[in-house]
Amino acid sequence: MADKPWGGRFKEETLKIVEEFTSSINFDKRMYAQDIKGSKAHARMLAAVGIITDEEAGLLTGGLDKVLAEIESGEFQFSEALEDIHMNVEKRLTELVGPVGGKLHTGRSRNDQVALDLRLYLAEETGEVLDLLRGLCEVLSQRALTESDKLLPGYTHLQRAQPVSFGHHWLAYFEMFLRDMDRMRDTMVRTLTSPLGAAALAGTPYPLDREMTGEDLGMLGVCQNSLDAVSDRDFALEFLFNGSVIMTHISRLAEELVLWTSKEFAFIELSDGFCTGSSIMPQKKNPDVPELLRGKTGRVNGNLIALLTTLKALPLAYNKDMQEDKEPVFDTVDTVKGSLAITIEMIRSLTIREEKSLAALKEGFVTATDLADYLAKKGLPFREAHEVVGKAVSHCEQEGLALEELALTTLKGFSPLIDKDVFEVLKVTSSLGARKALGGPAPQNVVMQARAATSRLDNIWPRRK
């Protein structure tokens, strides 16, 4: 058992089938850079507190750099027998620098090491997700600025309700993705807490300087309890939850794009690059990208439930079950980043077809509420005004007319309070323009909010590239 770092107490070889079942190298090699970064910080600290010499620390960090270069050039031979990234790196380090390699693991366990690696990895990926969310928010607010007065029927129960604008609609998603950024940023703070030095579960008798390694690694604090340090995966759960909320927002947007590209709505057109055809129906232009975005939400939700279920009822401290934390996390990272990147391009490149949304507005009695408000302003209790307008709508439906197409005398028949100023009120543009209170869709509001977008984004996550 000489080639296993933990082989001392074993007399027989591990079964091949067990090695295959228990090893994580095939997926945790993704964290090689974080593993090496953490080991270098640990080695520097060991020297700073006098556990190893500066020369030994130099050999270890130099050797770790070589291992890093080997992995990045593709020449590194990963071994399943060595289970995971931690032991693969350490074994190669010892081959390169000799027995001093064995000193690296002083005052450390794979349990605090793996917790550290996952935190460092997730903090970096969270930064990339934040960059992408910011990019999406920028595209949405840019569209809002130019489409603040492009009319769109707003819906409730998927029935035409009241006029809004494309700009107002884009800004609704801006708000959602801005909150997603806020959540990710908040999670990042807790992720950047260092478990290093908790060792297996009970700390170590060595005079480790945990704050030093924490600071060296850019952490914002250190875990305060050694048992918790190696058992806590809350930060990963938070990331997975945040990812699910992002995908939920993306899928609602995607669903609307699927609807809006159908002939039944036809409010927008996706650029050809975002669609595919049918092998049998020559007329088809299918919205595959928004459909797939909608579909990918399922796996991301599954990843959250998977990790919650793995952690449920696990006794303290480390248990091998926890190795199952990585694949759901990696899958959510890949899926969320890929989905955000494509959503940005899809929103940027779509074209709106205002003639279609205007036609839909004509048919939907979308200013009926404005007529009721008009009557209420003239003194009729709103409930009665509602009744009056209901009757007018029903009359229009029978006649196949829009409210604004009724003659003034006919309108007066429904209520003597109605006068010729009603025709201004019945215009969709008036309805939109009147909704000026904070958060309403009046074009001037939308423009103001779109202009405020950059400073709100900067407050959460300044642009990095």
Ligand code: ARG
């Ligand atoms: N590959 C392991 C994991 O991913 C690393 C920690 C192993 N620790 C242990 N005591 N077996 O969780």
